Amino acid sequence: MARPLKYKTPEEMQAKIDEYFKSCEGKLLKDDKGQAVFDKFGHPIIVGRRPPTVTGLALALGFKSRQALLNYQAKRRFDYTVTRAKSRCEDYAESRLFDRDGAMGAKFSLSNNFKGWSEKGQSESDDNTGQLEQLLKGLKSDG
16 A cells, blocks of 8 residues: 655645745844844854755655655656756755855765766766866866
């Protein structure tokens, strides 16, 4: 007998996905008077900010693993919802490729969680891999 679905509709799942991404933004630090606190450069201090990840998304949705989320993606009615959420995680990781401090983690996440970023000897990804390696070398030489 199959286990009942955790989410009955894509809309129900989307509401939890939105909560997850909102929680990743963190919250503005405020002083005792309720005023925003700024760092020495004049930027507001955000506490609790964290990168959106596929595993973090799966856990926030109440799944026990990343694979359980991927299993939902295989269901036709949830494919768009899960694919779009994963694309938001991919977008974040891809943007970190241009950040010297986050480049290696981003590279690992992209190559292990998203199609088309693998460094394995696949002929289609060889061009992307070469470009990725050149970008990372450029970041190292800039520092």
